[in-house]
Amino acid sequence: MNFNISLMDLQKALRIINDAVVQGNLDDNSLEKANTTYKDSIGFEPSLDYNILKSQSLNDKLRGVEFNQDLMKALMEGETKIGSDGKKYILVRVPSGKLDWRIFKDKTNKPDDKLNSVFENDDFPASSKDFKILNTSIGGSTGAKMVEDKNGKKFIMKKGASKGHVEEEFLTNAIYKTAGFDTPEMKIYHEGNDTFILSEFIANTKPFDSLIGKDVLAMDAAAEGFAMDCLMANWDAYKNDNILVDQNGIPIRVDNGGSLRYRAQGGLKTNFSSNVDELTSMITQNQWISKHLTQDKINSQISDILAKEKEILDLVDDPILKSILKARMVYMKNRLPVDNTKKPAKKVSNKKMYRELTEDELQVCYDNVNGKLHSIGANGWEFLSQICKLRGFDAVPEVLDDTEFNKVLADPNSIYVNRGIADGGGVPALKFMKDFAENPDCFYGSVGIHGAGIYAGVNVAKQNTRKDHGYDTALAYAYGNPQHILDIVIPKEAKVTTKKKIKEMMDEEFFGPEFKNKKKEFDKTEKEYLQLQTDLSNEKKKIEDDTKNNLGWNQKALDYLIYDRPEIALADTSKNSVPVVINTIERLIYDLNGDFNQVDDKTYEIKMPNSSSKFLFNVDDLDNALKQKNENSPVYNFRIQRLKNFIIDQHYNKIKNVIDDKVADALKNSSSLKQITKDIDSKKKDLDIIQSEVSKMKKGGGTPSNKIVGHILKQGSAEMYGIYAAIRGYDVMIAEGGNDDGCDYAIILNRGITKVKKF
Amino acid sequence: MYGGFVIQGYGESYEESIERNKLTSVRVGKITSVLTSSKPSILPFKGNLPLINEDSLDNYMEEYQRYLYFDDVPDFLQEIVFKAEQVVFYNYKFLEFLSDKKISEKSFEELEPSKKLMILNDFLDYEHAEISILELK
Numbered sequence: 001m002n003f004n005i006s007l008m009d010l011q012k013a014l015r016i017i018n019d020a021v022v023q024g025n026l027d028d029n030s031l032e033k034a035n036t037t038y039k040d041s042i043g044f045e046p047s048l049d050y051n052i053l054k055s056q057s058l059n060d061k062l063r064g065v066e067f068n069q070d071l072m073k074a075l076m077e078g079e080t081k082i083g084s085d086g087k088k089y090i091l092v093r094v095p096s097g098k099l100d101w102r103i104f105k106d107k108t109n110k111p112d113d114k115l116n117s118v119f120e121n122d123d124f125p126a127s128s129k130d131f132k133i134l135n136t137s138i139g140g141s142t143g144a145k146m147v148e149d150k151n152g153k154k155f156i157m158k159k160g161a162s163k164g165h166v167e168e169e170f171l172t173n174a175i176y177k178t179a180g181f182d183t184p185e186m187k188i189y190h191e192g193n194d195t196f197i198l199s200e201f202i203a204n205t206k207p208f209d210s211l212i213g214k215d216v217l218a219m220d221a222a223a224e225g226f227a228m229d230c231l232m233a234n235w236d237a238y239k240n241d242n243i244l245v246d247q248n249g250i251p252i253r254v255d256n257g258g259s260l261r262y263r264a265q266g267g268l269k270t271n272f273s274s275n276v277d278e279l280t281s282m283i284t285q286n287q288w289i290s291k292h293l294t295q296d297k298i299n300s301q302i303s304d305i306l307a308k309e310k311e312i313l314d315l316v317d318d319p320i321l322k323s324i325l326k327a328r329m330v331y332m333k334n335r336l337p338v339d340n341t342k343k344p345a346k347k348v349s350n351k352k353m354y355r356e357l358t359e360d361e362l363q364v365c366y367d368n369v370n371g372k373l374h375s376i377g378a379n380g381w382e383f384l385s386q387i388c389k390l391r392g393f394d395a396v397p398e399v400l401d402d403t404e405f406n407k408v409l410a411d412p413n414s415i416y417v418n419r420g421i422a423d424g425g426g427v428p429a430l431k432f433m434k435d436f437a438e439n440p441d442c443f444y445g446s447v448g449i450h451g452a453g454i455y456a457g458v459n460v461a462k463q464n465t466r467k468d469h470g471y472d473t474a475l476a477y478a479y480g481n482p483q484h485i486l487d488i489v490i491p492k493e494a495k496v497t498t499k500k501k502i503k504e505m506m507d508e509e510f511f512g513p514e515f516k517n518k519k520k521e522f523d524k525t526e527k528e529y530l531q532l533q534t535d536l537s538n539e540k541k542k543i544e545d546d547t548k549n550n551l552g553w554n555q556k557a558l559d560y561l562i563y564d565r566p567e568i569a570l571a572d573t574s575k576n577s578v579p580v581v582i583n584t585i586e587r588l589i590y591d592l593n594g595d596f597n598q599v600d601d602k603t604y605e606i607k608m609p610n611s612s613s614k615f616l617f618n619v620d621d622l623d624n625a626l627k628q629k630n631e632n633s634p635v636y637n638f639r640i641q642r643l644k645n646f647i648i649d650q651h652y653n654k655i656k657n658v659i660d661d662k663v664a665d666a667l668k669n670s671s672s673l674k675q676i677t678k679d680i681d682s683k684k685k686d687l688d689i690i691q692s693e694v695s696k697m698k699k700g701g702g703t704p705s706n707k708i709v710g711h712i713l714k715q716g717s718a719e720m721y722g723i724y725a726a727i728r729g730y731d732v733m734i735a736e737g738g739n740d741d742g743c744d745y746a747i748i749l750n751r752g753i754t755k756v757k758k759f
Numbered sequence: 760m761y762g763g764f765v766i767q768g769y770g771e772s773y774e775e776s777i778e779r780n781k782l783t784s785v786r787v788g789k790i791t792s793v794l795t796s797s798k799p800s801i802l803p804f805k806g807n808l809p810l811i812n813e814d815s816l817d818n819y820m821e822e823y824q825r826y827l828y829f830d831d832v833p834d835f836l837q838e839i840v841f842k843a844e845q846v847v848f849y850n851y852k853f854l855e856f857l858s859d860k861k862i863s864e865k866s867f868e869e870l871e872p873s874k875k876l877m878i879l880n881d882f883l884d885y886e887h888a889e890i891s892i893l894e895l896k
Contacts, residue, residue, distance in 0.1 A: 010877075013873040013874050013877070016871050016873070017871055020871065026869065030866070030870070034874060037874075163861070164859075164861055167861070261859075275772070317863070318858050318861070318863070319854065319858065319863070320854055321858060374792055422775075422778075422779070424771060424779075446768065447768055447784075447785055447788035448784070448788050448791075449784050449788045449791055449820045449823060449824065450820060450824070455784070469827075472827070473827055476782060476827055476828075477782065479778070499817075503817055519814065522814060523817070523818055526815055526818045527818055527821075530818060530822050533833065533835050534822070534833045534835075536835075537833035537834050537835055538833065540834065541833075541834070563765065563777045629885075629886065629887045630885050630886070630887075691812070691814065694814055695814075717791055717792050717794075717795060717816075718791045718816060718817070718820055719791065735824065737821040737824045737825065742783070742824045742825045742826055742827055743827075745784075745824070
């Protein structure tokens with residue numbers, strides 16, 4: 001595929017977009033954007049003549065005068081301009097081939113409307129025509145200006161460093177306001193290529209930084225927004241006059257341009273992520289604040305934010321930003337101690353718990369997640385969480401002491417499961433364990449291969465011994481720490497099903513019993529096929545392992561190269577002195593049985609054991625070797641990167657090539673491998689025949705009991721099994737199939753029915 | 760042998776992801792949503808898609824379940840995961856790129872092919888990547 005776009009292609013693209021806009025298939029914003037992209041691509045800077053031509057042709061249009069089409073040909077489709085009537089116009093090529101100005105139909109106003117409605121701005125100027133800029137520059141990182149409307153009301157106009165910057169600042173302000181913090185009233189404007197905010201001018205205020213160390217009450221009041229400032233990554237919140245304190249001592253966050261993804265001066269931050277490191281860094285950088293905060297206060301602020309989670313996230317349209325903000329809230333939530341004062345979900349009657357859910361109830365759950373069945377939020381899988389709440393499955397479990405726990409466990413019909421937990425995202429495992437046992441908000445998980453839900457290994461032996469696959473699996477999840485395993489028993493009264501049964505129910509509900517049987521046949525054949533593939537793979541693995549042993553494959557060193565990324569880890573020579581870097585490389589090469597020889601005082605020669613190629617490494621080259629792919633990616637040292645590539649290429653890839661040759665040879669000459677290959681081909685043919693029968697039967701379409709269930713059944717993704725089981729009122733779904741090293745998993749849907757051993 | 764991309768789970772740091780991804784169910788769980796889709800991304804990935812037929816998903820999942828550690832999973836099953844990780848990894852990068860450019864996923868989808876191509880080209884430049892990243896081999 002050729003990606004060199006010619007000028008002709010670009011012109012053509014612009015024309016195609018114009019036509020789509022004229023035909024109503026695309027909105028005006030697309031054409032405006034295409035125009036900008038086209039001009040950027042060809043490096044077009046409009047001359048004075050060009051701009052005059054634009055103005056004259058629009059003015060004539062507004063005066064009802066036909067403008068000379070020959071002159072207009074110089075203009076490009078998608079040009080926009082504000083007319084003398086204050087309205088925005090766009091230049092389009094109409095079907096007759098003529099260029100014509102018409103009123104711009106702005107579809108992107110929608111998000112603006114949403115955000116603008118957060119503020120009381122009805123009396124704000126309608127456009128830039130309705131105010132004048134006063135000769136007062138009031139500073140700020142990106143040059144805010146004072147303006148005045150026709151009634152003498154003053155506003156601050158901010159354009160930010162870019163459109164994205166100013167839009168994000170506006171969003172930030174809307175979020176602050178929604179979360180209950182004071183900001184000035186404001187409004188955002190899009191006029192042609194110009195985007196700006198007008199913010200009400202608040203007189204008689206004092207800049208907050210002038211009060212630090214002097215006005216305790218103001219400091220207390222500003223510190224009340226600490227957790228919010230952290231969430232918004234508003235790094236400069238307490239600096240300069242970014243907060244103004246009014247006559248009543250109320251802090252007003254007036255300049256939030258350094259929030260979310262942007263820095264105050266408009267560049268993008270490189271470390272705006274799901275981790276709210278600001279909870280510590282902003283204390284370090286604003287030491288006064290520690291005297292005005294306690295952990296309880298921070299926790300209370302976080303709780304207040306979380307109470308407004310939905311309202312805040314509803315303001316954010318950008319999916320990436322939304323997911324990061326969401327993850328930041330989860331990060332903060334995970335730092336809260338378990339709130340024992342919060343009322344746990346009420347235990348509901350069995351009749352209510354296991355009732356058939358109505359279509360309306362399911363629709364509400366569906367709407368609450370905007371139809372996104374896979375979406376993950378503060379409570380894990382959001383749709384599942386909704387269903388489980390509806391049933392009362394989210395109640396806290398009973399925590400039993402050893403004696404009581406063992407009594408329940410002794411019942412032969414109870415199921416014993418272990419859930420291994422590790423520290424994660426800076427949160428200790430114990431906190432996650434307490435969350436399961438005590439937190440009224442149940443976390444429903446976010447990763448799983450058999451269905452959405454809370455996973456635990458089934459302990460068949462009912463003993464915490466590594467011989468049991470369930471316990472062993474939990475131990476692996478707990479990184480080997482037995483203290484980080486939750487012992488859970490599922491009592492005999494629980495409604496337990498298996499994934500296999502759920503799968504059959506889904507097949508039958510959607511496609512009928514005949515399909516269910518055909519699918520069973522398909523599954524049987526496919527399992528035989530996969531077993532043959534596994535047999536072949538095991539045979540190849542024997543060859544691979546032998547070759548690796550003989551040729552010095554070192555997996556630990558490879559993991560270091562690939563995952564620890566020495567080109568990044570060792571990049572900064574101010575942190576890793578040259579001797580440290582050299583020493584690390586030397587050890588690595590020796591671990592691989594390679595040669596590491598000093599040629600002179602600055603140069604080393606490196607050779608790998610299975611290759612004659614040499615790599616010369618000069619320590620002086622380590623300097624000035626820092627690179628960065630783009631502003632969001634980590635800095636790396638390209639000399640170390642080259643050395644890494646050399647090692648992988650001349651050592652690991654060489655061994656890999658030998659393995660490939662040996663495997664190819666065995667497939668050609670080994671009678672057992674030839675037989676397996678033959679069996680695989682034959683089984684594949686059988687499988688394809690049944691597969692086509694299954695597909696044919698599916699083509700007729702299904703008949704789900706209701707619309708939402710139909711949507712779930714059509715998803716074809718593993719998570720849906722847990723969701724379907726919860727809809728059908730099962731407390732737990734067991735995914736069988738554990739053998740060898742793996743285990744059966746219990747996928748818990750009703751936390752409230754489980755019993756947890758005191759830890 | 761070696762391959763794949765480090766997919767970070769919800770709230771996981773890079774280092775935590777590397778550790779957790781050693782467990783088969785964690786690593787596979789992170790990519791299940793793209794396994795059965797014939798268009799798993801807004802990026803035009805080329806290759807044999809879907810990676811697993813919808814009707815086969817459970818049989819494959821049960822195969823994965825047999826192995827506690829991903830290193831022990833047979834190569835033909837590992838390769839499927841590597842491809843899925845390639846999709847998830849670059850899809851996320853691309854969505855981030857679009858987000859920085861203030862282009863929504865929906866408006867990108869609605870663009871005319873030549874415009875899409877231009878944006879895709881910009882993305883590859885930005886990532887210092889070759890078009891071959893879209894080939895699932």
